Amino acid sequence: MKAPAVSIGLSAAIVSVAERQPSVLVVTQGRNDDALPFGPFEPASDRTLEQGLRKWVGEQTHFDIGYAEQLYTFGDKGRHLSSASASGQRVVSVGYLALTRPGEPKARDTLWRGWYDYFPWEDWREVKPALIDSAILPALRKFVKAAPDAPTAELRQDRLRLAFGEGGMPWDEEKVLERYELLYEAGLVQEFSRDMGKPAGAGLGTAMMFDHRRILATAIARLRGKMKYRPVVFELMAPSFTLLELQRTVEAISGIRLHKQNFRRLVADQGLVEGTGKFSAAARGRPAELFRFRRGVLRERPAPGVRLSARR
Numbered sequence: 001m002k003a004p005a006v007s008i009g010l011s012a013a014i015v016s017v018a019e020r021q022p023s024v025l026v027v028t029q030g031r032n033d034d035a036l037p038f039g040p041f042e043p044a045s046d047r048t049l050e051q052g053l054r055k056w057v058g059e060q061t062h063f064d065i066g067y068a069e070q071l072y073t074f075g076d077k078g079r080h081l082s083s084a085s086a087s088g089q090r091v092v093s094v095g096y097l098a099l100t101r102p103g104e105p106k107a108r109d110t111l112w113r114g115w116y117d118y119f120p121w122e123d124w125r126e127v128k129p130a131l132i133d134s135a136i137l138p139a140l141r142k143f144v145k146a147a148p149d150a151p152t153a154e155l156r157q158d159r160l161r162l163a164f165g166e167g168g169m170p171w172d173e174e175k176v177l178e179r180y181e182l183l184y185e186a187g188l189v190q191e192f193s194r195d196m197g198k199p200a201g202a203g204l205g206t207a208m209m210f211d212h213r214r215i216l217a218t219a220i221a222r223l224r225g226k227m228k229y230r231p232v233v234f235e236l237m238a239p240s241f242t243l244l245e246l247q248r249t250v251e252a253i254s255g256i257r258l259h260k261q262n263f264r265r266l267v268a269d270q271g272l273v274e275g276t277g278k279f280s281a282a283a284r285g286r287p288a289e290l291f292r293f294r295r296g297v298l299r300e301r302p303a304p305g306v307r308l309s310a311r312r
Contacts, residue, residue, distance in 0.1 A: 008041040009093040010053040011212065013219035014065060016112065017236045018102035022252045023112040024216060025105065026208075027060055034113060035209035036216065037061055038093070053096055062106035067235045071095040071218050074211060095215040097222055099235040115220060117206045118213055121164075122176060122220070122255045132164060135204065136183070140164070143186040173254050173308075176221040180214060189213070224254055229303040231272060234293040240276050242288040243267065250306050258308060270304055271297050 013036055014025040026034040039056035046052030050068060057065055075092040105111050116123045121132050140160050147153035160166045163179045183204060184192050190203035191213060200207075207213065227233045233250055247263050267273055274294040279287035297304045 006090045006092060008049075009038055009091055010041050010049060010056055010096070011036045011038040011093050011215050012053055012057050012065070012068070012096045012098050013071075013216050014057070014061070014063065014098045014100060015115070015219065015223065015236070016100050016102050017249050017252050018112075020248045020252050021114050022116070024115050024118075024219075025061060025063065025110060026113050028109045028111065033207050033209040034212070036212045037110075038212075041094070049094055050096070053094075057098070060107065061110050063100065065098040065100060067100075067232070068096050068098040069222075071097050071215070071222055074215060093211075093215070095218060097219040099223075099232060101236060101238065113206075115216065116255075118208065118216060119176065119180065119220070120205055121179065122173075124171065124173075124255050125251055125257045131204070136188070137164065137166065139188055140166075140182065140186055171256075173256055174221050174225045176224065177214070177217045180217040184214075220253075227253065227305055228307050229305040231293065231297065231304050231306075233306060234272075237293070240278065240290040240292050242280055242290060243273075244288065246273070246291070250308070254308055256308065263306075266307060270306075271300065272304060272306070 016023050016025070025037065027037055028034060037057045037060045039052075039060070041049060041052045046055065049070070053068070054065060057063055073092060073094050075090070121129050121136060123129060137160075140156075144153055144156045144160060147156055157166075159178070159182050161169045162172070163175050163182050165171045180189070183189050187193065188204050190200045190207035191211070193200045193203070194207070205213075208216065223232065227250065233246070233253065236249055236253075237246060243264055246267070247258055247260065250263070251258055271294060273291040276290045276292055278290045280290055281287065
Protein backbone atom coordinates (compact mmCIF):
# COMPACT_ATOMS: atom_id res chain seq x y z
CA MET A 1 0.00 0.00 0.00
CA LYS A 2 1.16 3.48 -0.79
CA ALA A 3 1.69 5.53 2.39
CA PRO A 4 -0.56 8.62 2.56
CA ALA A 5 1.23 11.90 1.94
CA VAL A 6 1.53 14.21 4.94
CA SER A 7 2.43 17.88 4.83
CA ILE A 8 3.56 19.75 7.96
CA GLY A 9 2.54 23.37 8.26
CA LEU A 10 3.70 25.97 10.78
CA SER A 11 1.38 28.66 12.15
CA ALA A 12 2.10 31.51 14.58
CA ALA A 13 -0.24 33.48 16.82
CA ILE A 14 1.86 36.63 17.35
CA VAL A 15 0.36 38.59 20.23
CA SER A 16 0.86 42.16 21.39
CA VAL A 17 -1.00 44.57 23.69
CA ALA A 18 -1.36 48.28 22.94
CA GLU A 19 -3.80 50.84 24.30
CA ARG A 20 -5.38 48.14 26.49
CA GLN A 21 -6.18 46.10 23.40
CA PRO A 22 -4.79 42.56 23.00
CA SER A 23 -4.07 42.01 19.30
CA VAL A 24 -2.85 39.31 16.97
CA LEU A 25 -0.85 39.88 13.78
CA VAL A 26 -2.77 38.61 10.75
CA VAL A 27 -1.95 38.25 7.08
CA THR A 28 -4.65 39.27 4.58
CA GLN A 29 -3.13 39.16 1.05
CA GLY A 30 -6.52 39.68 -0.58
CA ARG A 31 -8.15 36.73 1.20
CA ASN A 32 -11.73 36.80 2.41
CA ASP A 33 -10.69 35.60 5.86
CA ASP A 34 -7.80 36.70 8.05
CA ALA A 35 -4.97 34.21 8.50
CA LEU A 36 -2.19 33.74 10.99
CA PRO A 37 1.29 33.79 9.47
CA PHE A 38 1.84 30.25 8.20
CA GLY A 39 3.87 28.18 5.81
CA PRO A 40 5.14 24.63 5.20
CA PHE A 41 7.95 23.01 7.14
CA GLU A 42 10.79 22.25 4.73
CA PRO A 43 12.89 19.42 6.24
CA ALA A 44 15.66 19.82 3.69
CA SER A 45 16.45 23.38 4.79
CA ASP A 46 14.83 23.87 8.21
CA ARG A 47 16.95 22.42 11.00
CA THR A 48 14.08 22.64 13.51
CA LEU A 49 10.37 23.39 13.43
CA GLU A 50 10.92 26.67 15.24
CA GLN A 51 13.62 27.69 12.79
CA GLY A 52 11.17 27.08 9.96
CA LEU A 53 8.51 29.09 11.76
CA ARG A 54 10.81 32.06 12.31
CA LYS A 55 11.78 31.98 8.64
CA TRP A 56 8.15 32.05 7.49
CA VAL A 57 7.19 34.78 9.95
CA GLY A 58 10.14 36.87 8.79
CA GLU A 59 9.25 36.48 5.12
CA GLN A 60 5.55 37.17 5.54
CA THR A 61 5.55 39.89 8.22
CA HIS A 62 9.15 41.21 8.39
CA PHE A 63 8.96 40.62 12.16
CA ASP A 64 11.83 39.04 14.06
CA ILE A 65 9.83 37.41 16.84
CA GLY A 66 11.37 37.05 20.28
CA TYR A 67 9.60 34.78 22.77
CA ALA A 68 7.92 31.80 21.10
CA GLU A 69 6.65 28.46 22.35
CA GLN A 70 5.00 25.51 20.68
CA LEU A 71 1.28 25.20 21.39
CA TYR A 72 -0.20 22.08 19.89
CA THR A 73 -0.29 19.93 16.78
CA PHE A 74 -3.51 20.26 14.79
CA GLY A 75 -4.22 17.38 12.44
CA ASP A 76 -7.98 16.84 12.13
CA LYS A 77 -9.00 15.53 8.73
CA GLY A 78 -10.49 18.24 6.53
CA ARG A 79 -9.14 21.07 8.68
CA HIS A 80 -7.06 22.55 5.89
CA LEU A 81 -9.18 23.16 2.79
CA SER A 82 -6.62 23.65 0.06
CA SER A 83 -5.32 22.05 -3.11
CA ALA A 84 -3.09 19.84 -0.98
CA SER A 85 -5.94 18.41 1.10
CA ALA A 86 -8.18 18.16 -1.99
CA SER A 87 -5.60 15.88 -3.60
CA GLY A 88 -5.64 13.55 -0.62
CA GLN A 89 -2.65 14.98 1.22
CA ARG A 90 -3.09 15.18 5.01
CA VAL A 91 -2.07 18.57 6.37
CA VAL A 92 -0.79 18.67 9.95
CA SER A 93 -0.14 22.09 11.46
CA VAL A 94 2.11 22.90 14.41
CA GLY A 95 0.88 26.03 16.17
CA TYR A 96 3.06 28.49 18.07
CA LEU A 97 2.46 31.37 20.46
CA ALA A 98 4.79 34.35 20.08
CA LEU A 99 4.84 37.53 22.18
CA THR A 100 6.11 40.92 21.12
CA ARG A 101 5.89 44.55 22.16
CA PRO A 102 3.68 46.96 20.23
CA GLY A 103 4.93 48.12 16.84
CA GLU A 104 3.61 49.06 13.45
CA PRO A 105 3.14 46.22 10.91
CA LYS A 106 6.28 46.04 8.79
CA ALA A 107 4.92 44.30 5.70
CA ARG A 108 2.10 44.87 3.25
CA ASP A 109 -1.01 42.78 3.75
CA THR A 110 -0.38 42.45 7.49
CA LEU A 111 -2.22 44.18 10.29
CA TRP A 112 -2.88 43.99 14.01
CA ARG A 113 -6.43 42.85 14.74
CA GLY A 114 -7.94 42.87 18.23
CA TRP A 115 -8.42 39.29 19.33
CA TYR A 116 -11.84 40.11 20.79
CA ASP A 117 -13.00 40.67 17.19
CA TYR A 118 -12.69 36.90 16.83
CA PHE A 119 -13.94 36.05 20.34
CA PRO A 120 -16.32 38.83 21.45
CA TRP A 121 -17.74 36.65 24.23
CA GLU A 122 -14.33 36.56 25.97
CA ASP A 123 -14.09 40.23 27.06
CA TRP A 124 -15.60 40.63 30.56
CA ARG A 125 -13.56 43.66 31.61
CA GLU A 126 -16.53 46.01 31.79
CA VAL A 127 -19.60 43.78 31.95
CA LYS A 128 -20.65 40.31 30.91
CA PRO A 129 -20.92 40.45 27.09
CA ALA A 130 -24.59 40.86 26.15
CA LEU A 131 -24.00 38.42 23.28
CA ILE A 132 -23.85 35.52 25.73
CA ASP A 133 -27.39 35.90 27.08
CA SER A 134 -28.96 37.21 23.88
CA ALA A 135 -27.55 34.74 21.34
CA ILE A 136 -25.09 32.16 22.65
CA LEU A 137 -26.97 30.56 25.56
CA PRO A 138 -30.33 30.28 23.75
CA ALA A 139 -28.61 28.67 20.74
CA LEU A 140 -26.61 26.26 22.88
CA ARG A 141 -29.69 25.24 24.86
CA LYS A 142 -31.31 24.30 21.52
CA PHE A 143 -28.13 22.37 20.66
CA VAL A 144 -28.51 20.39 23.90
CA LYS A 145 -32.19 19.63 23.19
CA ALA A 146 -31.34 18.54 19.64
CA ALA A 147 -28.99 15.81 20.86
CA PRO A 148 -29.75 12.39 19.33
CA ASP A 149 -29.87 10.62 22.70
CA ALA A 150 -29.85 11.24 26.44
CA PRO A 151 -26.12 10.59 27.05
CA THR A 152 -25.16 13.04 24.30
CA ALA A 153 -27.58 15.62 25.71
CA GLU A 154 -26.07 15.20 29.17
CA LEU A 155 -22.55 15.59 27.79
CA ARG A 156 -23.53 18.72 25.88
CA GLN A 157 -25.19 20.17 28.98
CA ASP A 158 -22.05 19.52 31.05
CA ARG A 159 -19.91 21.24 28.42
CA LEU A 160 -22.29 24.20 28.38
CA ARG A 161 -22.11 24.53 32.17
CA LEU A 162 -18.32 24.36 32.27
CA ALA A 163 -17.66 26.56 29.25
CA PHE A 164 -20.19 29.36 29.74
CA GLY A 165 -21.06 29.15 33.42
CA GLU A 166 -24.59 27.91 32.79
CA GLY A 167 -26.44 27.02 35.98
CA GLY A 168 -24.38 29.14 38.34
CA MET A 169 -20.95 27.79 37.44
CA PRO A 170 -18.18 30.42 37.65
CA TRP A 171 -16.66 31.89 34.48
CA ASP A 172 -13.25 30.34 33.78
CA GLU A 173 -11.26 32.68 31.56
CA GLU A 174 -8.89 29.87 30.53
CA LYS A 175 -11.59 27.79 28.77
CA VAL A 176 -11.25 29.75 25.50
CA LEU A 177 -10.75 26.68 23.32
CA GLU A 178 -13.56 24.71 24.97
CA ARG A 179 -15.96 27.58 24.31
CA TYR A 180 -14.92 27.96 20.68
CA GLU A 181 -15.14 24.22 19.98
CA LEU A 182 -18.62 24.05 21.53
CA LEU A 183 -19.77 26.97 19.37
CA TYR A 184 -18.21 25.28 16.32
CA GLU A 185 -19.97 21.97 16.94
CA ALA A 186 -23.27 23.81 17.44
CA GLY A 187 -22.80 25.47 14.04
CA LEU A 188 -22.63 28.99 15.47
CA VAL A 189 -19.41 30.09 13.74
CA GLN A 190 -18.82 30.49 10.01
CA GLU A 191 -15.99 27.97 9.95
CA PHE A 192 -18.47 25.17 10.65
CA SER A 193 -20.59 25.99 7.58
CA ARG A 194 -17.48 26.37 5.43
CA ASP A 195 -16.00 23.05 6.57
CA MET A 196 -19.33 21.26 6.02
CA GLY A 197 -19.62 22.70 2.51
CA LYS A 198 -22.70 24.73 3.40
CA PRO A 199 -23.42 28.36 2.48
CA ALA A 200 -21.74 30.62 5.03
CA GLY A 201 -24.35 32.58 6.95
CA ALA A 202 -23.91 34.97 9.83
CA GLY A 203 -21.67 33.61 12.57
CA LEU A 204 -20.41 34.70 15.95
CA GLY A 205 -17.15 36.67 15.81
CA THR A 206 -14.89 37.23 12.82
CA ALA A 207 -14.01 34.06 10.87
CA MET A 208 -10.44 33.05 10.07
CA MET A 209 -8.83 30.97 7.34
CA PHE A 210 -8.62 27.18 7.76
CA ASP A 211 -8.71 26.39 11.51
CA HIS A 212 -6.66 29.43 12.48
CA ARG A 213 -9.32 30.65 14.91
CA ARG A 214 -8.98 27.36 16.77
CA ILE A 215 -5.22 27.85 16.89
CA LEU A 216 -5.70 31.41 18.16
CA ALA A 217 -8.14 30.18 20.83
CA THR A 218 -5.48 27.71 21.98
CA ALA A 219 -2.89 30.52 22.11
CA ILE A 220 -5.14 32.80 24.19
CA ALA A 221 -5.95 30.00 26.62
CA ARG A 222 -2.25 29.13 26.96
CA LEU A 223 -1.28 32.75 27.62
CA ARG A 224 -4.09 33.31 30.12
CA GLY A 225 -3.05 30.23 32.03
CA LYS A 226 0.70 30.57 31.78
CA MET A 227 0.95 34.15 33.00
CA LYS A 228 -0.36 32.93 36.38
CA TYR A 229 2.77 30.88 37.02
CA ARG A 230 5.40 32.36 34.67
CA PRO A 231 6.23 36.08 34.16
CA VAL A 232 5.46 35.97 30.42
CA VAL A 233 3.36 39.14 30.64
CA PHE A 234 6.57 41.17 30.85
CA GLU A 235 7.42 40.08 27.29
CA LEU A 236 4.56 42.39 26.29
CA MET A 237 5.58 45.36 28.44
CA ALA A 238 7.91 48.26 27.68
CA PRO A 239 11.23 48.19 29.60
CA SER A 240 9.66 50.52 32.19
CA PHE A 241 5.99 50.87 33.06
CA THR A 242 3.60 51.99 35.76
CA LEU A 243 1.75 49.48 37.92
CA LEU A 244 -1.51 50.65 36.34
CA GLU A 245 -0.13 49.90 32.86
CA LEU A 246 0.87 46.43 34.04
CA GLN A 247 -2.57 45.83 35.54
CA ARG A 248 -4.35 46.99 32.37
CA THR A 249 -2.19 44.64 30.27
CA VAL A 250 -3.01 41.67 32.52
CA GLU A 251 -6.69 42.61 32.35
CA ALA A 252 -6.56 42.91 28.55
CA ILE A 253 -5.16 39.39 28.25
CA SER A 254 -7.39 37.74 30.86
CA GLY A 255 -10.54 39.57 29.80
CA ILE A 256 -11.51 40.32 33.41
CA ARG A 257 -11.23 43.42 35.59
CA LEU A 258 -8.92 43.08 38.59
CA HIS A 259 -9.08 44.57 42.06
CA LYS A 260 -6.50 47.35 42.07
CA GLN A 261 -5.19 47.03 45.62
CA ASN A 262 -5.16 43.23 45.54
CA PHE A 263 -3.22 43.32 42.26
CA ARG A 264 -0.59 45.69 43.63
CA ARG A 265 -0.26 43.64 46.79
CA LEU A 266 0.20 40.49 44.71
CA VAL A 267 2.88 42.08 42.52
CA ALA A 268 4.73 43.30 45.62
CA ASP A 269 4.45 39.97 47.48
CA GLN A 270 5.69 38.05 44.44
CA GLY A 271 8.68 40.38 44.01
CA LEU A 272 7.97 40.65 40.30
CA VAL A 273 8.97 44.29 39.82
CA GLU A 274 11.39 46.86 41.17
CA GLY A 275 11.31 50.64 41.07
CA THR A 276 13.45 52.52 38.57
CA GLY A 277 13.61 55.72 40.61
CA LYS A 278 11.85 57.56 37.79
CA PHE A 279 8.31 58.79 37.29
CA SER A 280 5.96 58.99 34.33
CA ALA A 281 5.12 62.34 32.74
CA ALA A 282 1.46 62.36 33.70
CA ALA A 283 -0.91 64.47 31.63
CA ARG A 284 -2.86 65.21 34.79
CA GLY A 285 -2.61 64.31 38.43
CA ARG A 286 0.45 63.05 40.23
CA PRO A 287 3.20 61.36 38.17
CA ALA A 288 3.25 57.59 38.72
CA GLU A 289 6.39 55.68 39.65
CA LEU A 290 7.99 53.63 36.88
CA PHE A 291 8.92 49.99 37.48
CA ARG A 292 10.73 47.24 35.58
CA PHE A 293 10.63 43.47 35.69
CA ARG A 294 12.90 42.10 38.42
CA ARG A 295 14.64 39.18 36.73
CA GLY A 296 16.06 37.88 40.00
CA VAL A 297 12.64 36.42 40.77
CA LEU A 298 13.32 33.66 38.22
CA ARG A 299 16.08 32.31 40.48
CA GLU A 300 14.11 32.70 43.71
CA ARG A 301 10.97 30.67 43.08
CA PRO A 302 9.87 28.01 40.60
CA ALA A 303 6.55 29.58 39.56
CA PRO A 304 6.53 33.38 39.69
CA GLY A 305 3.45 34.73 37.99
CA VAL A 306 0.41 36.98 38.23
CA ARG A 307 -2.38 35.10 39.98
CA LEU A 308 -5.63 36.85 39.26
CA SER A 309 -8.13 38.22 41.74
CA ALA A 310 -11.11 39.46 39.76
CA ARG A 311 -13.16 42.43 40.87
CA ARG A 312 -16.72 41.20 41.35
